[in-house]
Amino acid sequence: MNINTVDLNLFLVFQAVYTTRSVTLAGDRIGMTQSATSSALKRLRERFGDPLFVRTAEGMVPTPLAERLIGAVEAGLGKFAQAIDQGRQFDPSTSDRTFRIAINDIGQLVMMPQLLAAAQKEAPSVRFETVDASMSDARQGMMHGQIDLAVGSWKAMGQTFYEQRIFDETFVVLMGRSNPLAAGEMLFEDYMSAKHIAYRPSGATDTELQSTLNRAGVLGQRNVVLTAAHSLGLSAIVASSNLLLTAPSRLAQAMMSTRTDLKMCPTPFEVPPFAIRQQWHERFQLDSGNQWLRTRFFSLFHEPSVYQVVAMAFERSQRALLEDENVYPTR
Secondary structure, three states, rough: OHHHHHOOOHHHHHHHHHHHHHHHHHHHHHHHHHHHHHHHHHEEEEEEEEHHHHHHHOEEEOOOOHHHHHHHHHHHHHHHHHHHHHHOOOOOOOOEEEEEEEEHHHHHHHHHHHHHHHHHHHOOEEEEEEEEOOOOHHHHHOOOOOEEEEEEEOOOOOOOEEEEEEEEEEEEEEEOOOHHHHHHOHHHHHHHHHEEEEEOOOOOOHHHHHHHHOOOOOOOOOOEEEOOOOOHHHHHHHHHHOOEEEEEEHHHHHHOOOOEEEEEEEEOOOOOOOOEEEEEHHHOOOHHHHHHHHHHHHHHOOOEEEEHHHHHHHHHHHHHHHHHHHHHHOO
């Protein structure tokens, strides 16, 4: 095949169909009608002499040839994008760029509303797309240019990735105010004798929660009557029952912000804080648009770590002692 005879824009269609598994969604992503996207896909099929994607109940499934092509196509498109961006600065006031963020449903509920509100003022035409991905999928997506940023409690993704801590998270217990346990301090025995909702989101949050419960010796010992993969609807279930929900504190706070019939309390066992970070691939390190996105996340959500707070408190106390000594010198 002579590359000079191929419309390189067709590879944008190829990548979009591969990512979305849908001709319609692919067209929406790259700003083309469904008929234009179908026509472009037809031209690609003719060029390669292969269906490339087969329509199934699960969507457009790539053929083996498409699987072999996707890595090179995404690498090439990524280099094109970098080359173009190096020649121009990202202007949030005029850009219509779409940022894809790997974030779970907790992050979508807790963080995205604030990000969207801030972006509407500064970057009214910028669009966002959230992706619920495993650490492996998020890593591959950033390496191939499909995902701009990953936000969550994932560990470091490797040498070719950058990371920045945003804040520390912990787990709390959420219950309805009509729950008898809401009347006083909840003891470990109360927690173990109660009925529970097991919140099992995909990604690292679930790993952190399972590790926490395991360290406390309660993993597998609780009376779990509901296992939920998503947070949607959990606040209503907790409020209308005597079930306990052990969940990240910011998720619990978000649920309580819309209801008055919920109560949050500390877990009756030790929960070490865990860091929420943003991570990005080195290919985006100098990308001005990605820099803008990272800066927004950091400015909106950054909080000092527990250790920094302790250190600052100690520094203030030492300064106060020195000031007292200056006012009342030792004789």
